[in-house]
Amino acid sequence: MTENGRFTRDKVLTIDTMNPTIKKVDYAVRGPIVQRAVQIEKELREGVKKPFTEVIKANIGDAHAMGQQPITFFRQVLALCCYPELLNDNMFPEDAKNRARRILQACGGSSIGSYTASQGIDCVRQDVARYIERRDDGVTCNPDNIFLTTGASDGIVTILKLLVCGEGTTRTGVLIPIPQYPLYSAALAELAAVQVNYYLNEEKCWSLDLCELERSLEEARKYCNPKVLCVINPGNPTGQVQSRQCIEDVIRFAAKENLFLMADEVYQDNVYADGCQFHSFKKVLFELGPEYSNTVELVSFHSTSKCYMGECGFRGGYMEVINMDPEVKAQLSKLVSVRLCPPVPGQAILDLVVNPPQPGEPSYNTFIKERTATLSGLAEKAKMTEEILNTAPGIRCNPVQGAMYSFPNISLPEKAIKEAKALGQAPDMIYCMKLLEETGICLVPGSGFGQKEGTYHFRMTILPPRDKLKPFQYASQHVTANWPHIPALTN
Amino acid sequence: MTENGRFTRDKVLTIDTMNPTIKKVDYAVRGPIVQRAVQIEKELREGVKKPFTEVIKANIGDAHAMGQQPITFFRQVLALCCYPELLNDNMFPEDAKNRARRILQACGGSSIGSYTASQGIDCVRQDVARYIERRDDGVTCNPDNIFLTTGASDGIVTILKLLVCGEGTTRTGVLIPIPQYPLYSAALAELAAVQVNYYLNEEKCWSLDLCELERSLEEARKYCNPKVLCVINPGNPTGQVQSRQCIEDVIRFAAKENLFLMADEVYQDNVYADGCQFHSFKKVLFELGPEYSNTVELVSFHSTSKCYMGECGFRGGYMEVINMDPEVKAQLSKLVSVRLCPPVPGQAILDLVVNPPQPGEPSYNTFIKERTATLSGLAEKAKMTEEILNTAPGIRCNPVQGAMYSFPNISLPEKAIKEAKALGQAPDMIYCMKLLEETGICLVPGSGFGQKEGTYHFRMTILPPRDKLKPFQYASQHVTANWPHIPALTN
Numbered sequence: 001m002t003e004n005g006r007f008t009r010d011k012v013l014t015i016d017t018m019n020p021t022i023k024k025v026d027y028a029v030r031g032p033i034v035q036r037a038v039q040i041e042k043e044l045r046e047g048v049k050k051p052f053t054e055v056i057k058a059n060i061g062d063a064h065a066m067g068q069q070p071i072t073f074f075r076q077v078l079a080l081c082c083y084p085e086l087l088n089d090n091m092f093p094e095d096a097k098n099r100a101r102r103i104l105q106a107c108g109g110s111s112i113g114s115y116t117a118s119q120g121i122d123c124v125r126q127d128v129a130r131y132i133e134r135r136d137d138g139v140t141c142n143p144d145n146i147f148l149t150t151g152a153s154d155g156i157v158t159i160l161k162l163l164v165c166g167e168g169t170t171r172t173g174v175l176i177p178i179p180q181y182p183l184y185s186a187a188l189a190e191l192a193a194v195q196v197n198y199y200l201n202e203e204k205c206w207s208l209d210l211c212e213l214e215r216s217l218e219e220a221r222k223y224c225n226p227k228v229l230c231v232i233n234p235g236n237p238t239g240q241v242q243s244r245q246c247i248e249d250v251i252r253f254a255a256k257e258n259l260f261l262m263a264d265e266v267y268q269d270n271v272y273a274d275g276c277q278f279h280s281f282k283k284v285l286f287e288l289g290p291e292y293s294n295t296v297e298l299v300s301f302h303s304t305s306k307c308y309m310g311e312c313g314f315r316g317g318y319m320e321v322i323n324m325d326p327e328v329k330a331q332l333s334k335l336v337s338v339r340l341c342p343p344v345p346g347q348a349i350l351d352l353v354v355n356p357p358q359p360g361e362p363s364y365n366t367f368i369k370e371r372t373a374t375l376s377g378l379a380e381k382a383k384m385t386e387e388i389l390n391t392a393p394g395i396r397c398n399p400v401q402g403a404m405y406s407f408p409n410i411s412l413p414e415k416a417i418k419e420a421k422a423l424g425q426a427p428d429m430i431y432c433m434k435l436l437e438e439t440g441i442c443l444v445p446g447s448g449f450g451q452k453e454g455t456y457h458f459r460m461t462i463l464p465p466r467d468k469l470k471p472f473q474y475a476s477q478h479v480t481a482n483w484p485h486i487p488a489l490t491n
Numbered sequence: 492m493t494e495n496g497r498f499t500r501d502k503v504l505t506i507d508t509m510n511p512t513i514k515k516v517d518y519a520v521r522g523p524i525v526q527r528a529v530q531i532e533k534e535l536r537e538g539v540k541k542p543f544t545e546v547i548k549a550n551i552g553d554a555h556a557m558g559q560q561p562i563t564f565f566r567q568v569l570a571l572c573c574y575p576e577l578l579n580d581n582m583f584p585e586d587a588k589n590r591a592r593r594i595l596q597a598c599g600g601s602s603i604g605s606y607t608a609s610q611g612i613d614c615v616r617q618d619v620a621r622y623i624e625r626r627d628d629g630v631t632c633n634p635d636n637i638f639l640t641t642g643a644s645d646g647i648v649t650i651l652k653l654l655v656c657g658e659g660t661t662r663t664g665v666l667i668p669i670p671q672y673p674l675y676s677a678a679l680a681e682l683a684a685v686q687v688n689y690y691l692n693e694e695k696c697w698s699l700d701l702c703e704l705e706r707s708l709e710e711a712r713k714y715c716n717p718k719v720l721c722v723i724n725p726g727n728p729t730g731q732v733q734s735r736q737c738i739e740d741v742i743r744f745a746a747k748e749n750l751f752l753m754a755d756e757v758y759q760d761n762v763y764a765d766g767c768q769f770h771s772f773k774k775v776l777f778e779l780g781p782e783y784s785n786t787v788e789l790v791s792f793h794s795t796s797k798c799y800m801g802e803c804g805f806r807g808g809y810m811e812v813i814n815m816d817p818e819v820k821a822q823l824s825k826l827v828s829v830r831l832c833p834p835v836p837g838q839a840i841l842d843l844v845v846n847p848p849q850p851g852e853p854s855y856n857t858f859i860k861e862r863t864a865t866l867s868g869l870a871e872k873a874k875m876t877e878e879i880l881n882t883a884p885g886i887r888c889n890p891v892q893g894a895m896y897s898f899p900n901i902s903l904p905e906k907a908i909k910e911a912k913a914l915g916q917a918p919d920m921i922y923c924m925k926l927l928e929e930t931g932i933c934l935v936p937g938s939g940f941g942q943k944e945g946t947y948h949f950r951m952t953i954l955p956p957r958d959k960l961k962p963f964q965y966a967s968q969h970v971t972a973n974w975p976h977i978p979a980l981t982n
Contacts, residue, residue: 078574313834
């Protein structure tokens, strides 16, 4: 047992004996760049001298971390739910108290510390259904089709789990946009499903091109069984907003090709560009008539983490399942029961998002003021981000029509690309690392989302406040101007 | 497209085309009995006449739903974190405010609505480490080994994911106790791992028998690659508390047989029986000396859902990984990053559990009073449950030494068993369904946890308050006395 005085025993779990599918999982949004950013923050705290005084986390859509204020009403209700003694106090408005009472009454023992139904609290699901009906101009929504989730990620992974099966050329293929939000590639790797890429058209503002969908599907049928089509609208990381026509085309395509549709619509309130509007897949599906609305299988995902609320830490969300086979739905209910229930504070926040203060209620004016300020602030930042990036030489940025991200194209000199390849790293990864080291700005390289061969990008959120956005312009110019001399590439 | 005027299209996702491993997942704690209980509650609300006026949910360890009060201090801090305006108010004690300030300072933008590090907030992990050191009489704990989780279930599934690989006879086998908490069987089914049963000894108060472990392992080596040993202590659903000697034996066994140890210790504060005491696997491992403490791979799980706090709805928890290969730990960090972070309110509650009010702080006395009252109330109910069950004819119940459950043995008449089998159902499932229909008491059949062939049980929580426990005695007597005439069996 001992060897040179040290006790040794072969480990059961090593990199060689572990689950190989987990090794293939990648998630760039929290990858090496972010790990280095955390280290740098620590170094700054310890007094290490840097050319900057703080790390600016433009890598992740984390609104509150970038200074966005929570909606007062939401947090008042949450505080009341956590500590119902406050219901006896006069400091909270009556509508906040009423919402809290309603949520508490729906909880076992009137405590948000109880488990709820695995599908989520009944009255919250009813509120979600009414919200969807309002959003979709009256298209009916059955609360039985609503499943509350632990953020949208949880819902997406759960639905993919149901869908993936088969071996070899019959293995389930899942069409995802490229660039994509890397939860998709990570989940598909973990489930050993086949990732089928369709490329968004950067030249046409990252729009979804039907010919490309057709090409991708036809190709995929040679090596797997493609049966799922994922769409992210408004787009992450690409910030485009799909036109109604495009959504209609996608639905017709899914119907014709017998594909299960997954619509990631977590940025549904984040639409900034003139002439752009959010159209839900559900609504367009129903407008196409019963031939479609009675048959096409669709799941739509939403979350409390984005839009104007930005309550990422609460991990709230829901999905609506449409035209799901009843036996499969029973299996879904069973599957979600294993994890007991989504976090109840997240369910409570979701309830407030879908059932906010109404005209005439005491909190209405403040709520509208706060929501409007946040959304118009984001719209302004979207525009500013695009402008700042487009003034930097070598950077080309599409308009940020919606969501919370820009995904600009960067021209890297041949020499830099060659050297990066020699180092076995993605050129845009080295570019982002360099930018971080020199400026403290934390971005995610485009290679983490996927991009057309030979193109390079990064994702930058639009969230940092105006004064923190300023250094971006300098930073972009500095790094692009110094490309041939980027030390990390010449070390 | 139309057939008899109805639009039809083959569904993409049906019970025949869905992921077959998901179909094999089962989770009795929220199975058919509970679904029927929810229906009955609805019927009662609609005025349907029943022989009872409310459903008593003794199926799940959901303390607050059964009337247990939350700890005031915890909820005060949570309210302060949700709505920091309250920090300016005089209604909260200073120690609650200080805790809230410390948590908020550790959050991006001082908001619990921000994402945290995927492994959990740094200062919470540090508090967890100090808590473990106090609990284990000074055995050191490194915060880098602490991963915060979304309840204990999340941690258990995550670790199993890392461990499972291979095909056929090389497929990973996982030893679990029978009876077990069905999260284990559900997770193993989903991961297509091999479930290897070792049977707890009902005659010896559900103790873990080393010979049985050896038998089970030896058997398993014929058909899979057993490399993980799961232990639940205090036991769920069986309520036993392992002796220090037993834990030592298990660790030596794991070391000798090269097994990865998973210790589910979520009931570590729930120990009631005289002469019983909780010993952590970590502490015993280190007491065995460096030959063990430097080599045996162990993960221990804890949760905010049980013990005296019962905050199930917040989905808080942590795991400590010991002797994990550094490369594997990096893979674990990457894997948890895909889901961004555990719910922040749950992280906050966990911080309070591991760092409660200290002597001299204003909330100390109330905290101790509340905690003591809850734990002694549970101890009393554990005793009462055992006594009530043992006075019912045909029921034999071991002492409830710890956790929150009794798992009594029920003698069913031959005739009933035969008829159940003819119906293709587990006899104890029909028994529980009958009991629910006649009395409103919701239990989980032993078959949902696993039991020795030919024996029948149910799991009943000890949580219903004294006045709700009363009908149990009548109910048990009634159902047992009427066995030959149980309508569901003779229909």
